Amino acid sequence: MLLTPTAALARLPRVPLAFLPTPISPLPNLSRYLGGPELFIKRDDQTGLATGGNKARKLEFLLGHAVEAGADTLITAGSAQSNHARQTAAAAAQQSLRCHLVLRGQPPEFPNGNLLLDHLLGATIHWTDEAAPYSRTIERVEEELFAAGGHPYIIPYGGSSPHGIMGYVTAMIEYAAQAAALGAFDAHVFATSSGGTQAGMVLGAHLAGLGSATRILGISVDRPRDAVAADVASLASQGAALLGADWRIDARDILIDDGYRGDGYAVIGEPEREVIALLARTEGILLDPVYTGRAMAGLIDLIRQGTFASSERVLFWHTGGVPALFAFPGDLEGAF
Numbered sequence: 001m002l003l004t005p006t007a008a009l010a011r012l013p014r015v016p017l018a019f020l021p022t023p024i025s026p027l028p029n030l031s032r033y034l035g036g037p038e039l040f041i042k043r044d045d046q047t048g049l050a051t052g053g054n055k056a057r058k059l060e061f062l063l064g065h066a067v068e069a070g071a072d073t074l075i076t077a078g079s080a081q082s083n084h085a086r087q088t089a090a091a092a093a094q095q096s097l098r099c100h101l102v103l104r105g106q107p108p109e110f111p112n113g114n115l116l117l118d119h120l121l122g123a124t125i126h127w128t129d130e131a132a133p134y135s136r137t138i139e140r141v142e143e144e145l146f147a148a149g150g151h152p153y154i155i156p157y158g159g160s161s162p163h164g165i166m167g168y169v170t171a172m173i174e175y176a177a178q179a180a181a182l183g184a185f186d187a188h189v190f191a192t193s194s195g196g197t198q199a200g201m202v203l204g205a206h207l208a209g210l211g212s213a214t215r216i217l218g219i220s221v222d223r224p225r226d227a228v229a230a231d232v233a234s235l236a237s238q239g240a241a242l243l244g245a246d247w248r249i250d251a252r253d254i255l256i257d258d259g260y261r262g263d264g265y266a267v268i269g270e271p272e273r274e275v276i277a278l279l280a281r282t283e284g285i286l287l288d289p290v291y292t293g294r295a296m297a298g299l300i301d302l303i304r305q306g307t308f309a310s311s312e313r314v315l316f317w318h319t320g321g322v323p324a325l326f327a328f329p330g331d332l333e334g335a336f
């Protein structure tokens with residue numbers, strides 16, 4: 001029997017890890033401060049799993065796949081302050097799996113932010129100076145685990161694989177039901193980096209019948225537009241194939257603004273400082289300095305440039321990352 005894509009999605013192995021659905025709330029004070037548009041926020045910083053974030057959704061499907069494959073250990077990689085690494089360590093602990101993290105850089109004297117949580121969550125940490133995707137170090141760790149009789153499962157950088165993006169396919173279906181109750185939104189804005197979140201959203205919007213005019217705008221935190229768009233389109237198309245859907249998307253149809261990358265990944269500048277303080281003081285909401293602070297700074301700049309009519313309804317999708325706030329105290333001085 002041929003399954004529909006949504007039936008195929010429901011049959012994929014999935015481990016419940018996240019608190020879902022995440023709420024959508026209005027941002028009345030910020031909207032008033034900016035003079036419109038009408039702003040809303042979807043709180044994926046409240047997904048749970050060691051302080052929340054977008055990776056909780058991806059990890060539900062990644063762990064489903066890993067457990068089905070008989071894995072006893074997860075391996076993943078990221079920066080020293082990787083939110084993905086922290087949530088992978090939490091998911092492993094919850095499922096009684098071991099977790100090995102390959103992190104870029106040198107061990108600091110005192111771990112803080114996400115790195116402190118990685119240690120508390122019991123992950124084994126391997127430091128590397130290799131540039132992403134750190135493949136040689138990952139391969140070495142994998143070989144050592146195999147040699148010791150283990151069954152490692154490698155989760156790609158950012159959790160962005162065809163299985164991982166299913167977390168955001170289901171998120172978009174969840175969102176479509178909320179939008180039906182709350183009224184439609186004109187644009188959806190969020191931080192994009194490895195592209196898996198956006199790929200899942202784009203494919204999910206298609207499966208939820210939201211129509212190709214739905215504006216799903218990623219603010220790139222690090223890479224140039226074309227590189228991210230190519231990855232988003234490729235991941236979304238591979239995800240569609242995993243679900244047996246006859247659908248592809250072209251990179252030219254992926255909406256990405258790469259004009260807010262400042263001085264590079266995790267280099268905190270004045271725009272991030274301004275909006276982190278602004279959101280905290282107008283709405284009591286915390287953004288992180290690397291991803292959501294940068295994405296919100298982009299959104300606010302687009303608003304100030306008149307990109308959105310004041311009557312439009314714009315949804316900011318908060319993707320988490322808050323523990324990183326505690327790793328950049330010096331860079332945030334000036335925000336308070």
Ligand SMILES: Cc1ncc(COP(=O)(O)O)c(C=O)c1O
Pocket residue numbers: 053054082083084158160191192193194195196197198288291292319320321
């Ligand atoms: C807080 C936060 N927001 C957004 C992103 C970007 O998500 P993606 O890598 O799926 O594009 C990440 C990824 O690391 C993240 O940690």
